[in-house]
Amino acid sequence: xxxxxxxxxxxxxxxxxxxxxxxxxxxxxxxxxxxxxxxxxxxxxxxxxxxxxxxxxxxxxxxxxxxxxxxxxxxxxxxxxxxxxxxxxxxxxxxxxxxxxxxxxxxxxxxxxxxxxxxxxxxxxxxxxxxxxxxxxxxxxxxxxxxxxxxxxxxxxxxx
Numbered sequence: 001x002x003x004x005x006x007x008x009x010x011x012x013x014x015x016x017x018x019x020x021x022x023x024x025x026x027x028x029x030x031x032x033x034x035x036x037x038x039x040x041x042x043x044x045x046x047x048x049x050x051x052x053x054x055x056x057x058x059x060x061x062x063x064x065x066x067x068x069x070x071x072x073x074x075x076x077x078x079x080x081x082x083x084x085x086x087x088x089x090x091x092x093x094x095x096x097x098x099x100x101x102x103x104x105x106x107x108x109x110x111x112x113x114x115x116x117x118x119x120x121x122x123x124x125x126x127x128x129x130x131x132x133x134x135x136x137x138x139x140x141x142x143x144x145x146x147x148x149x150x151x152x153x154x155x156x157x158x159x160x
Contacts, residue, residue, distance in 0.1 A: 002062040002148050004034040007042060007052055009069035009078050010128060014043040021130040022067035029137050033145070034063070044069050049081035057085075057121035062148045064121050068128030070113045078125050079114040086116030086123060090147070093124060093140055100139040101132065108132070120151050 008023035023039040030036050042048050049066070056064050069078030093115040101108030111132070113125040124140070126133040 001035045002033075002145065003060065004030055004036045004063045004065065005040070005056045005059075005061040006030075006036060007040045007049075007056075007064065007066045008128075009042055009044055009049060009066055011043050011075060013041050013068075022126065022128050022133045025130040025134050026065055026067055026126065026137065029134055030065075030141070033141075037061070044075040044077060046077040046081045046084075049078055050085050053082065053085045053118065053123060057119040057123075061121050062151075063144060064123045065126060066123070067126045067133050070111050070125050070127050072110055072112075076112070079112045082114040082116065082123055082125055086114070086118045088117045090115040090117060090122065090124075093143070093147075096139050096143075097126075097136040101135060104135060117151055122147055122151060 006023050006026050008020045010020065012018040013020040020039065020041050027036045027039055040052060042052060053064060066078050069076045094113060097113060098108060111127050113127065115124045126136050
């Protein structure tokens with residue numbers, strides 16, 4: 001079973017001022033098909049986000065999902081941290097999430113989610129809204145297993 005790590009990026013959840021709903025929704029949504037570890041709750045600090053992404057990619061998590069920190073506020077730095085650690089962008093996943101979200105709300109255009117690969121881990125940034133996180137996961141979940149297989153296959157080995 002593929003291993004998934006969920007990281008909630010939220011100052012208020014980290015400080016116990018707000019319950020982490022997006023991390024829980026993400027974990028609950030994926031548990032039927034993936035082995036989802038405990039949720040990490042960290043502050044909106046670029047260096048901490050980068051450190052966690054690299055840590056879990058080195059611990060052989062197949063997928064690392066962040067929730068939160070993708071908006072327009074000054075403290076929203078999850079995409080910047082992600083860009084600094086990934087080796088390859090996964091534009092198709094980003095486009096799929098944005099396209100489907102725009103059909104639901106025009107506010108989706110205000111999400112700056114980044115997806116990409118580092119080591120052998122697929123990193124996916126989700127919005128901090130539990131509703132938006134679940135809607136994005138519904139769109140990409142069918143492709144996640146295949147994405148992980150592709151990441152772990154040597155060039156020329158996989159033919160569908």
